[in-house]
Amino acid sequence: MSSSKSQVCYADAARLYCIIFLVLIVLLGSFTNNEYLIKKMNPEVGNACDEIYVVEEGETLHTISDKCGDPFILEENPHIHDPDDVFPGLVIKITPSGVRN
The missing domain is CATH 3.10.350.10 (LysM domain)
Structure with a gap:
């Protein structure tokens, strides 16, 4: 029984870390220079x-x-x-x- 509880605890922690990670990506994306990103992804353009x-x-x-x-x-x-x-x-x-x- 305690093994089942620890697995649920790890799953909840992993879910929380994934949510935090996704929120950080969205926030960082809103503060970056989009033209810079386009040039980095495709150096031949612009x-x-x-x-x-x-x-x-x-x-x-x-x-x-x-x-x-x-x-x-x-x-x-x-x-x-x-x-x-x-x-x-x-x-x-x-x-x-x-x-x-």
């Missing part, structure tokens, strides 16, 4: 780029936009007349979406 970016071999405006987090590259670079005519060495201005007003 990496910070310098304001002046030099196109590398094989890059497109779409891949640069994804890499740098700037969906308006074409609008900010009036010297690019054809979005398909992007070549290595082309210099473009980058403004990450989080910096916009």
Whole structure:
């Protein structure tokens, strides 16, 4: 009989610790920077780029936009007349979406 009582006691303690752990996770999640977490989980998305970016071999405006987090590259670079005519060495201005007003 006492073995049964100790098993119930351990189960109650384990349940309590799990509840406390889950509450802590929820609280910590509400205080963290979500953009930081997204970058940590997927380092290819939204990496910070310098304001002046030099196109590398094989890059497109779409891949640069994804890499740098700037969906308006074409609008900010009036010297690019054809979005398909992007070549290595082309210099473009980058403004990450989080910096916009």
